[in-house]
Amino acid sequence: MMMLPGSLLVIVFILVPDFVLLHNCPSPCKCIYTTVYCNMTGITNVPSDLPKNIETLYIGNNPIKFVAKSAFVGLIKLAWLDFSGNNFKESSIEKGALDIPSLRVLDLTHNSFITIPQELPPNLIRIYFYYNPITTLKATSFVNHSTIQFLYLDNMQLNKIEDHAFDPLVNAVEIDFAFNKLVDGSFGPMTFVKNQKLINLGFRFNNLKTIPDTSHFQVSLYSLDFVGNKIKVIPAYAFRTLTNITSMAFWQGEINDIEKMHLWFE
Secondary structure, eight states, rough: OOOOOOOOOOOOOOOOOOOHHHHSOOTOOOETTEEEOOSSSOOOOOOTOTTTTOOEEEOOOOOOBBOOOTTTTTTOOOOOOEEESOOOGGBBBBBTTTOTTOOEEEEEOOOOOOEEEEEEOTOOOEEEEETTOOEEEETTTTTTTTTEEEETTTSSSOEEEOOOTTTTTTTOOOOEEOOOOTTTTSSSSTTTTOOEEEEEEEOSSOOOSSSOTTTTOOOTTTTEEEOOOOOOOOOOTTTTOOTTEEEOOOOTTTEEEEEETOOOOO
């Protein structure tokens, strides 16, 4: 190659996206970049030949009966796992199977858990438990899971929260109980006392008849949702300690009286 005097040779490197998943995608799954779609494929086991650089795995709505401890060994980049709709129960996941340090999001909706699984990923940030027949959150339900920030417990059968159930969740910013069976007395006034980063708290469409004692709710709260409950009266000073609240929702409920001064904060 000839170059004119004083000219500059420029070498351009083009970075090509990693398409390795497209070349060794386990059948009958589909792979796009670092996401593998095995959902609704009829598989009965977690594929043993998942690509090592997988980051997201959708494997829900399959007749998988058991997840072995070795199922995700070597998947050091796996960050999002969707296990929804597999009819899992407590014995379906072998101890250690979800010990995946890279995993941040876990979807266990539409399964058959009656308790919160104890073997959750060690660095989990977001977890979905929609549509599991869990009636009680125990004091030990979230032990050793302090990394969880977003906890979604909608559409279960929840009617009882034991004291200290949420104490380990010191990093929680959002907890949602929508469409459950919580009533007055289902949880105590100290339930959220350790959740000092809590911003959003939702009780949408439960069976509450009175505003819970909020005196020990965290001042960090921005949003409270009581939509669709059976609350008739908002008492005066009910939210006096929640000085950062910017949103409270009560529509589709039974409110017929708002006591004077109820929005004045001390």
